[in-house]
Amino acid sequence: MKRTIYLLACIFCLLQASAQNNDLSWEELQKQYQFPQWYTDARFGIWATIGPQSVPLLGGGWYARHMFMQDVGSQQFGKNAYEYHRKTFGPQSQKGYTEVIHQWKAERLDTDELVRYFKSIGARYIVVHANHHDHFDNFASTYHPWNSVNMGPHKDIVGLFEKSTRKYKLPFGVSSHDDRFLGWWLPAFGADTSGVYKGIPYEGRMTKDDGKGKWWDGYDPAQLYGLPPEKRTPEYEAEVKKNYMLRQQELVTKYNVDLLWVDGYGFPYGNYGKEVFRTLFNNSLKRNGKIDAVGIAKVDKEPMLVKDIEAGVAEEILPYPWDGIFTFTHWFYKEDNPLMHNARSIIELTSDIISKNGNMLLNVELKGDGTIAPDHKEILDDVGKWININNKAIYASKPWVIYGDNLNSCKREIERNIVNADKDNVMKEAQKENFNARTANSAPYGHDEVRFTTHGKNLYIFVLNPATGSIDLPSLGLTSQEHPGKIRSVKMLGSHEKIHFRQDNERLTFDIPDKRPTPYAVVFEVQGAIQ
Numbered sequence: 099m100k101r102t103i104y105l106l107a108c109i110f111c112l113l114q115a116s117a118q119n120n121d122l123s124w125e126e127l128q129k130q131y132q133f134p135q136w137y138t139d140a141r142f143g144i145w146a147t148i149g150p151q152s153v154p155l156l157g158g159g160w161y162a163r164h165m166f167m168q169d170v171g172s173q174q175f176g177k178n179a180y181e182y183h184r185k186t187f188g189p190q191s192q193k194g195y196t197e198v199i200h201q202w203k204a205e206r207l208d209t210d211e212l213v214r215y216f217k218s219i220g221a222r223y224i225v226v227h228a229n230h231h232d233h234f235d236n237f238a239s240t241y242h243p244w245n246s247v248n249m250g251p252h253k254d255i256v257g258l259f260e261k262s263t264r265k266y267k268l269p270f271g272v273s274s275h276d277d278r279f280l281g282w283w284l285p286a287f288g289a290d291t292s293g294v295y296k297g298i299p300y301e302g303r304m305t306k307d308d309g310k311g312k313w314w315d316g317y318d319p320a321q322l323y324g325l326p327p328e329k330r331t332p333e334y335e336a337e338v339k340k341n342y343m344l345r346q347q348e349l350v351t352k353y354n355v356d357l358l359w360v361d362g363y364g365f366p367y368g369n370y371g372k373e374v375f376r377t378l379f380n381n382s383l384k385r386n387g388k389i390d391a392v393g394i395a396k397v398d399k400e401p402m403l404v405k406d407i408e409a410g411v412a413e414e415i416l417p418y419p420w421d422g423i424f425t426f427t428h429w430f431y432k433e434d435n436p437l438m439h440n441a442r443s444i445i446e447l448t449s450d451i452i453s454k455n456g457n458m459l460l461n462v463e464l465k466g467d468g469t470i471a472p473d474h475k476e477i478l479d480d481v482g483k484w485i486n487i488n489n490k491a492i493y494a495s496k497p498w499v500i501y502g503d504n505l506n507s508c509k510r511e512i513e514r515n516i517v518n519a520d521k522d523n524v525m526k527e528a529q530k531e532n533f534n535a536r537t538a539n540s541a542p543y544g545h546d547e548v549r550f551t552t553h554g555k556n557l558y559i560f561v562l563n564p565a566t567g568s569i570d571l572p573s574l575g576l577t578s579q580e581h582p583g584k585i586r587s588v589k590m591l592g593s594h595e596k597i598h599f600r601q602d603n604e605r606l607t608f609d610i611p612d613k614r615p616t617p618y619a620v621v622f623e624v625q626g627a628i629q
Contacts (some may be wrong), residue, residue: 121376121377121380122376122379122380122383123376124372124376127376127379127380127383127389127402128401128402130388130389131379131389131401131402132389133392133404133418133419134389134390134391134392136222136223136269136356136390137223137269137357137392137404137419137457138419139222139493139494140222140223140269140457140493141222141448141452141457141458141492141493141494141495142220142221142222142448142457142458142460142485142492142493143221143222143223143224143225143271143421143457143458143459143460144216144219144221144223144224144225144459144460144462145224145225145226145227145271145273145359145423145459145460145461145462146212146216146224146225146226146227146259146461146462146464147227147273147425147429147430147431147461147462147463147464148204148207148226148227148236148255148430148464148466148468149202149227149229149230149232149234149236149246149430150162150195150198150199150202150232150234150250151198151230151232151430152202152430152431152463152464152465152466153198153201153202153466154179154182154183154186154198154432155182155432155433156178156179156182156432156433156434157176157178157179157180157182157183157432157434158173158175158176158177158178158179158428158432158434158518159175159176159428159429159430159432159518160173160175160176160179160231160282160518161176161179161183161198161430161432162195162198162230162231162232162283163176163179163231163232163282163283163285163286164176164177164179164180164285165179165180165182165183165190165194165195165198166180166190166194166285166286166288166300166302167179167180167285167288168180168290168291168292169291175428175434175435175518178434183198187201189290189294189295189298190290190295190300190301191289191290191295191298191299191300191301194286194300194301194302194304195232195286195301195322196301196312196313196314196319196322199234199244199249199250200249200250200313200314201466202246202250202251202466203250203251203466203467204246204250204251204253204255204466204467204468205251205467205468206467206468206469207251207253207255207258207464207467207468207469208468209258209259209261209262210262210265212259212262212464212468212470213259213262213263213265213266213268214262214266215470215478216462217266217268218482219478219479219481219482219483219485219486220481220482220485220486220489220492221268222268222269222493223268223269223270223271223356223357224259224263224268224269224270224271225270225271225272225273225357225359225459226255226256226259226260226270226271226272226273227255227272227273228256228272228273228274228349229274229275229276229345230275230276230430231275231276231278231279231282231283231361232279232282232283232322233276233279233283233322233323233324234246234322235345235349236255236256237254237255237256237257237349237352237353238254238257238352239345239348239349240344240348241341241344241345241348242321242341242345243317243318243321244317244321244322248317249313249314249317256272256349256353257353260353260354269356269357270353270354270355270356270357271355271356271357271358271359271392272349272350272353272355272357272358272359273358273359273360273361274346274349274358274359274360274361274366275360275361275362276342276345276346276366277342277360277361277362277366277367277371278361278362279324280324280330280335280338283302283323283324284327285300285302286300286301286302286323287299287300287302287303287323287326287327288300288302301319301323302319302323302324302326303326304319305318305319305320306318306319306320324338339367339370340370342366342367342370342371343367343370343371343373343374346358346366346371346374346377347373347374347377350374350377350378350381351377351381354381354385355378355381355391356382356390356391356392357391357392357393357394358374358375358378358391358392358393358394359394359395359406359423359459360374360393360394360395362395362396363396363397364395364396364397365395365397371395375393375395375402375403378391378393379391379393379402392404394406394421396408401418404418404419404420404421404457405418405419405420405421406420406421406423407420407421407422407423407456408423409422409423409424409425409534409535410422410534410535411447411450411451411454411456411534411535412451412454412455412456413534414454414501415453415454415455415497415500415501416454416455416456417455418455419455419456419457420454420455420456420457421451421456421457421458421459422447422451422456422457422458422459422535423459423460423461424439424444424447424458424459424460424461424535425438425439425460425461425463425518426438426439426461426463426474426477427439427463428463428518429461429463429518430463431463431464431465431466431471432463437473437477437538438537438538438539439477439537439538440477440538441476441477441480441481441484441618442538442618443536443537443538443540444458444460444477444481445480445481445484445618445619446536446543446562446563446618446619447535447536448481448485448492449549449560449562449619450501450502450549452492452495452549452551453497453498453501453502453549453550453551453560454497454501455496455497460481462474462478480618483616484616484618484619487591487592487615487616487621488560488591488592488621490553490556490558490591490623491551491553491558491560491591491621491623492551494553495551495552495553495558496551496552496553497550497551497552498550498551498552498557498580498628499580500550500573500580501549501550502547502548502549502550503546503547503548503550503571503572503573503574504544504546504547504548504570504571504572505547507543507544507546507547508540508541508542508543508544508547542563543562543563544563545561545563545564545565545567545569546561546569546570546571547561547562547563548560548561548562548569548571549562552628555625555628556623556624556625556628557582557623557624557625557627557628558591558621558622558623558624559571559621559622559624560619560620560621561610561619561620561621561622562619563619564610564614564619564620565610566610566611566612567609567610568607568608568609568610569607569608569609569610570605570606570607571605571606571607572604572605574601574605574606574624574627575601575602575603575604575605575606576601576602576603577603577604582606582627582628583626583627583628583629584601584626585599585601585606585624585625585626585627586625586626587623587624587625587626588608588622588623588624589622589623590611590614590615590620590621590622590623591615591620591621591622591623592615592616592621593611593613593614593615595611595613597609597611597622606624608622
């Protein structure tokens with residue numbers, strides 16, 4: 099125990115020593131930090147996810163874990179992984195996750211074309227997946243040999259996206275999900291409980307010597323999976339945390355990251371993760387003369403960090419920036435299930451999020467070859483058309499005094515839609531907003547439910563499920579408690595159609611034409627309501 103305490107003390111001394119090299123402390127950074135305008139104005143970003151787990155077509159977003167589980171228990175989104183792996187790659191005791199890594203080539207990845215396309219559909223910043231719970235780095239990592247430059251596609255995925263994002267003059271971000279790998283990988287140390295290969299250990303128990311003659315000859319599986327559970331000591335786990343910190347610090351400095359998003363609840367590995375964010379902010383300060391970077395995490399009461407809500411939305415207008423993250427089905431591309439979201443649900447969610455002072459970060463599940471699946475691209479095309487039509491109401495928008503009117507027009511789901519996550523952990527750790535979002539299968543909104551944003555003196559009304567006819571909004575009546583001004587005009591964005599309206603003490607009434615610029619939510623610009 100004394101040795102453990104001494105080792106931990108040494109590590110934190112090193113952290114403190116690194117803080118002496120002219121970097122500002124967390125508290126010093128806080129005194130001058132303001133959320134960058136590029137982020138608060140953006141409102142819509144694209145997150146591109148790709149990795150070895152993009153190769154298997156079935157098995158859910160945690161494929162690397164579930165491929166070693168004959169019984170996935172409550173994590174049913176991974177129920178297809180074990181059998182798919184056995185049939186596609188071979189028995190887990192002979193062909194483990196290393197084979198999946200080896201078969202990942204990203205042979206059609208064109209980051210220039212992808213970033214150009216993402217910008218064309220309205221993205222104001224780009225985020226790329228840097229590492230997942232599988233403990234595999236998508237960049238040229240000095241501190242971790244299991245990375246995409248050394249193996250798999252032999253490409254610096256993060257570096258390619260960073261170069262392309264700079265080319266198209268967009269802020270560049272990365273996501274990191276690595277701090278839970280020790281527990282997440284535990285099934286890799288098991289064995290089949292039945293069948294021909296019963297009792298034969300999985301790949302997690304292989305050693306460096308087992309790689310002789312194989313493609314991964316010279317690499318140590320223990321650096322990918324971690325040591326077998328019975329060999330882990332406090333000293334070893336402290337080294338894992340230090341390695342995590344060094345890898346992520348290299349990530350944010352080598353690629354001059356503008357945004358770092360981390361998974362889990364709280365700082366990854368506590369102070370080690372906090373130190374990574376400190377490096378992010380100090381690096382930005384040195385590069386830009388001011389802190390122009392964004393950190394995103396599920397961390398409360400940290401005024402320098404954007405609040406992350408996973409697959410969910412805030413229930414009210416928040417006074418600080420936050421983001422909602424969404425994906426079509428799984429975080430990695432899979433063909434297990436029907437799409438959870440379509441253009442309609444993404445557009446409705448975006449309208450809801452920005453009305454409450456948030457940003458939509460939409461995940462694009464790239465296929466293993468680096469391309470976008472055709473059915474996903476159809477959705478993205480439609481979302482992009484809608485954003486480009488209504489960009490005046492989106493970019494640099496601010497909330498109004500309330501986020502919407504005629505609320506709760508459809509039945510709310512009682513159960514949270516928890517997918518691609520450990521339900522027990524979510525219910526224990528996550529705040530109620532996480533996984534609370536509507537999906538493509540949710541009951542439609544009523545025809546009169548709306549969301550609001552503002553830009554300067556203009557008020558924007560998002561009619562979520564428009565229908566031809568008139569609509570009444572009590573919040574815009576002259577004597578309502580929101581105190582709107584006398585409205586001078588109502589215009590539909592993307593159209594020259596004349597809009598008839600009438601405002602009295604009780605309500606604003608205006609017509610929704612039959613001919614509209616989009617089949618989805620329609621947006622009206624109102625002048626005079628904001629005085």
